[in-house]
Amino acid sequence: MEIREVASHVFAALLPDKGWSWSNSGFVARGDGLMVDTHMDVATTRRALAGFGDAAGTTPERLVNTHHNVDHCWGNQLFRGKEILAHRRCAEAMEGDLAPSVIQAMLDAPELPPGLAWFADDVRAFDFSDIEVTLPTRTFEGDLALDLGGVVAELIHVGPAHTAGDVIVHLPAEAVVFAGDILFHQCTPLGWEGTFDGWVAALERILALDPEVIVPGHGPLAGPEGARDLIEYFRFVHGEIVRHHAAGLPPDEAARRIDLGRFAAWTQPERLVFQVDRAYRELRGGAMDEPVDFAALMDAAVALRRHWDDA
Ligand SMILES: [Zn+2]
Numbered sequence: 001m002e003i004r005e006v007a008s009h010v011f012a013a014l015l016p017d018k019g020w021s022w023s024n025s026g027f028v029a030r031g032d033g034l035m036v037d038t039h040m041d042v043a044t045t046r047r048a049l050a051g052f053g054d055a056a057g058t059t060p061e062r063l064v065n066t067h068h069n070v071d072h073c074w075g076n077q078l079f080r081g082k083e084i085l086a087h088r089r090c091a092e093a094m095e096g097d098l099a100p101s102v103i104q105a106m107l108d109a110p111e112l113p114p115g116l117a118w119f120a121d122d123v124r125a126f127d128f129s130d131i132e133v134t135l136p137t138r139t140f141e142g143d144l145a146l147d148l149g150g151v152v153a154e155l156i157h158v159g160p161a162h163t164a165g166d167v168i169v170h171l172p173a174e175a176v177v178f179a180g181d182i183l184f185h186q187c188t189p190l191g192w193e194g195t196f197d198g199w200v201a202a203l204e205r206i207l208a209l210d211p212e213v214i215v216p217g218h219g220p221l222a223g224p225e226g227a228r229d230l231i232e233y234f235r236f237v238h239g240e241i242v243r244h245h246a247a248g249l250p251p252d253e254a255a256r257r258i259d260l261g262r263f264a265a266w267t268q269p270e271r272l273v274f275q276v277d278r279a280y281r282e283l284r285g286g287a288m289d290e291p292v293d294f295a296a297l298m299d300a301a302v303a304l305r306r307h308w309d310d311a
Helices: 042-056 088-095 100-108 114-123 196-208 224-246 251-257 261-265 269-283 294-310
Strands: 002-007 010-014 025-028 034-036 062-064 083-087 138-140 144-148 151-157 167-171 176-184 213-218
Touching: 002 042, 002 213, 010 042, 025 042, 025 167, 034 042, 083 088, 083 151, 088 138, 100 114, 114 294, 167 196, 176 196, 176 224, 196 224, 196 269, 213 224, 224 251, 224 261, 224 269, 251 269, 251 294, 261 269, 269 294
Parallel strands: 034 062, 062 083, 083 138, 176 213
Antiparallel strands: 002 010, 010 025, 025 034, 144 151, 151 167, 167 176
16 A cells, blocks of 8 residues: 655555455545545555554544445444545445445355456455444535635535446645546446446546546546546447447447457456446446446456457
């Protein structure tokens, strides 16, 4: 984990992108302090808090979750008794989300289908034994502005994009945006609820804020070019998918036909299958909040990787 001061009194805890669930967090060390997201487990979140404490000489009294995915909230219990903020839809999704025991059972299983085995390999570095899912204590609709000792932090709802309850944290005076999983930087995105247009609009909203630094949910620190890059990726793959869909190709064949070009260098390019699934769902008029078949998509991703390796 690397702790970086991205602006005066503003910090990011960056994990190397070693695949599924290797996420980043942030800390605005003004006023009572605000942490942006926790991590996949308690130990990693504790490390981030210790790093922030060393760098800033203080630790946060308040937390905001940018969305409900477990790699951004399974350290929440370290904020028990303090304020935990989230968009209403984030809090609702968190309440119905999977339990740590489900992932532990996956890790303990003698055999797994290839997709889940891949996921298990990525998350084996985390500890699921002591996680107590801890929900937000205060929810909001739309946007919410916080005063952190004279520093303004705007919590802006931009979902559905990656999930329905997506929130970004904007510090106007510092020109910093904590993007949560609206920005995957130099790693292949994947989304759960929402549309391509919705996600691109969220990225354009970030660019309109004119940030100097964007802290992504995954991957290294970015500037505006990181958001522009992801928009370009979405426009390119969406165009390709629409073309292959119109030609009547099934999703797995559409994924195989796409030449990712420079985007193939992003980590886990086989997550392309999530983009194909989202586009096909949109094209058949499916509800954009219907749950994706995670295990099946993960198997499809592994099959795509094998296809590339054999080619
Ligand atoms: Zn994430």
